[in-house]
Amino acid sequence: WWDHVCPAPKDPITSVTEAFLADTSPHKINLGVGAYRDDEGKPVVLQCVRDAETKIAGSDFLESVSSAVSSRLVEESVKLVYGRDSDVIKEERFAGVQALSGTGACRLFAEFQKRSHPESRIYMPDPTWSNHHNIWSDAKVPERTFHYYNSDSKGLNFAALMDDVKNAPDGSFFLLHPCAHNPTGVDPNEEQWREISYLFKVKNHFPFFDMAYQGFASGDLDRDALSIRIFLEDGHLLACAQSFAKNMGLYGHRVGCLSILCNDKKQAIAVRSQLQNIARAMYSSPPVHGILLVSTILSDPNMKALWTKEVKAMANRIRTIRTTLKGSLEQLGSSLNWEHITNQAGMFCLSGLTPEQVDRLAREFHVYMTLDGRISMAGVTTGNVSYLADAVHEVTKF
Ligand code: LMR
Secondary structure (H helix, E strand, C coil): CCCCCCCCCCCCCHHHHHHHHHCCCCCCEECCCCCCECCCCCECCCHHHHHHHHHHCCCCCCCCCCHHHHHHHHHHHHHHHHCCCCHHHHCCCEEEEEEEHHHHHHHHHHHHHHHHCCCCCEEEEECCCHHHHHHHHHCCCCEEEEECEECCCCEECHHHHHHHHHHCCCCCEEEECCCCCCCCCCCCCHHHHHHHHHHHHHHCCEEEEEECCCCCCCCCCCHHHHHHHHHHHCCCCCEEEEECCCCCCCHHHCEEEEEEECCCHHHHHHHHHHHHHHHHHHCCCCCHHHHHHHHHHHHCHHHHHHHHHHHHHHHHHHHHHHHHHHHHHHHCCCCCCCHHHHHCCCCEEECCCCHHHHHHHHHHHCEECCCCCEEEHHHCCCCCHHHHHHHHHHHHCC
16 A cells, blocks of 8 residues: 655754754754753743643643633734734634644645635745745645845845735735744844835735744744734734744644634634634644643733743843854854844844755764754753854854
8 A cells, every 4th residue: 555655855843853862962952943942951841831730730621622711712812913902803803713833823824725715826935934835835825935035144135025025916925924034033124014014005915924933033022023013004904823832832732823814703703614614624623731721821910921021031041142152153263254143033043054064063063953054042052052153163164
């Protein structure tokens, strides 16, 4: 039955973790996967999550979650992106469903896009998170890319981005990263978002936001939703995938939300039923434990305030370590410009290292990152930053 089946290509991100785990060196550093680590390099369980665990322990929830809990998760999640007092929430003009983290939310949307607009394509930024390609390809939605990153300036190629938005056929679907772009760490500024939103309006494009790192760019959850709020102000219908994998440290629990804005409540009910229908055939319903944790935290003012503080602390640690890494490379006398380490924001830095340099870092220095040179800054700690700077300097000096 399976003689013709060849091994699948390795995933560019999870294969880095595999290589790291197989390395026995005490110096090894994992800068691959974008999951938060503390300054000791350890995964973190947030205190708000511990508090929520205590609160839900022993409750009668193992078989299924009531629709009340799942709607609480959705209601609280959408407030985080659209704003507590947003009209779309008051008027119930959104179709929201819980999803298997950000990946699951993207996959549900891609499937819904295919079913509701069978001839459509998806425009993705170049580059984007590697899994975006798999997700839309599995949903049989053809992909196009739009310019995003300027590898010379290591910043945004705004003029080329705007040209591509202008030249795409009217009414195209676009995938946007609202903050902390993965893998570049480069986001448009407020003025640029306003211009993008305006042009989307003129072109009648549909914006789909993948919000995987809310809080990690600025340390402030509302500030990180500014791009989406600008699109809202301009009256766009839009959709948003949300993940609590990173900002609540719940990667293993797969908690997320997909919301699609609609013209009115009736339309929202129809769209939501289609999303539930897609999910039912794919996986029926998501696991319950993580949903309870997140909805408990978001609906309890004290726990939510604690979470907000903990998100800020994670973002601050990453910001500080960016400065230290840049400073260490400068101190070593590197003749290269490392400004982008601190100019870029969020979990990632697109370092500019070539695939050959990345390969040398792994082979000679036990430092692991994806082949595109993306550094997951959460893997850098006060304990390993000077070893890392030495290694990077060694492979980049002439
Ligand atoms: C990443 O880009 O490393 C994260 O989004 C984790 C993942 O699932 O790929």
